[in-house]
Amino acid sequence: MKRLKSTALALAMAAVTFGAQAADTPAKPHSKAMGDILAESKPTDWRPLDPENTLYFELPAGRVVMELAPAYAPLHAENIKTLVREKYFDGLVILRSHDNYVVQWGDPSDDELDKSNPPKSQGSAKSKLAPEFTVPISAATTFTKLPDFDGYAPEVGFSNGFPVGRNPKTKQTWLTHCYGAVGVGRGNELDSGNGSSLYVVIGNAPRHLDRNIAVVGRVVQGMEFLSAMPRGPAPMGFYENPEQRVRINSIRLAADVPAAERSNLEILRTDTPTFAAVTDARRNRHDDWYIAPAGYIELCNAIIPVREVKK
């Protein structure tokens, strides 16, 4: 009686996993499930992470791997890399964990959360940056359109492994606030975000933030070390008591980490037929558990598969 209840639900749900878990129930003959599609993918369907644009966010609980998309926020990506190379984030803290929203980190003293200490020096990083909330479409690397309707952008799709929106009329494109998106905190002044305080989306996609703040990349592994962080007790998830704040061991650029200590990950190229097939398998689920395929996929429900490769 219902012995496989949660297991079957879990299997039916497997394709929603954030990241690379590809387990799925057997596909019916007329279609393929995501796991089968990935199992049959070609080596050229995947690309490695670029060590020059990959950050290792080392927390006491484990490593969070973030990929930067410099084409979408070149000044911000560069400034973050400067901060990282000068070890700015080492010893700083998680400032807040706001349920169904974001986890944000930085220097409490830079944020008026803690006035007892002077802010940490930001070294040679710039203190202000021109806003990069959108960029010209011509600056983007690739664009593979998702045919499904989106309410937040005239067009949505994928660009080199990132979910993006774009507006052909204004000729602008931008990274979207899907689960795992990494953004740059800013004040009311549009140039006030410089990468010294970053956030990651941990809830239902807050797409209304799109085009209002600079998104610089996304988490590709270790998301659970951020998303399962206890929510802060103060309004908006802030940790008022310094003892509640998780300390950041370090943030490093993968290129600066010895090869043996790197996370060797590959991303499924989003301009391949394999990725289109994965997305379609999620648009219309064919396994035995589903009785009503959605016939639609919302941008942030698409999965951009990540896999670990042997060194």
Add this chain to the structure above:
Amino acid sequence: MKRLKSTALALAMAAVTFGAQAADTPAKPHSKAMGDILAESKPTDWRPLDPENTLYFELPAGRVVMELAPAYAPLHAENIKTLVREKYFDGLVILRSHDNYVVQWGDPSDDELDKSNPPKSQGSAKSKLAPEFTVPISAATTFTKLPDFDGYAPEVGFSNGFPVGRNPKTKQTWLTHCYGAVGVGRGNELDSGNGSSLYVVIGNAPRHLDRNIAVVGRVVQGMEFLSAMPRGPAPMGFYENPEQRVRINSIRLAADVPAAERSNLEILRTDTPTFAAVTDARRNRHDDWYIAPAGYIELCNAIIPVREVKK
């Protein structure tokens, strides 16, 4: 320099809070922010939770308050109440926490996760239930349409405080898988879910589950006690090691709890002009932080305000 960076971001983000937090930045004269709208609401804009349809899910970390919507799954709601009244869940466990997806609980022995013990008796609860993945529109209490496009349903909106989809052609309606939705785990057989294993959505809305499984209600307070639970290390977030599983203290119907121990909560009525104003304030943000209002709101990004009232 950027002193208010994360604070300002936080304020701009406040309206996205799951639940009742209503802090917001000052509104420009031509519009109102959510906090102001709620501050000006009338007592009749709110309704209390019905103790006969409110569950207190008592975890070691705190109380999760769930509201059942029996109009949308009458057999399932009734069976869950039978299980609860016979204390079925007391001492059972969280089975899994799957990042960006669901937290699910129940009896590991009923799920073949633990074959060393016999399943716990389900008392007088029914072991199978006819599927209630959708119900006739005529069975729903109210429907306030959201004018914004939705890709997963011909129409979406709110019914007595729950986000719903509906199809005028088939004359069916259903509760949607927004953040905090409470659903009934099932196996491949459509009648195999009986409420003895439940899940809550903790990630980006998995709307493709809509119409494939019975949703019975939603979490209205204490969501963070579920969403911040450490993710299970096994595939799909399962806790394979019994020691990793959080034990459920109890689940009780509010009506069975002494009045002094109840959580006195009120829900903003979703068929009021106040709720329409709140939703519009979130569709087009007017505070000084935003430069590009979305002009759109996705169903699961709407907030259904909850407030605590003095006893």
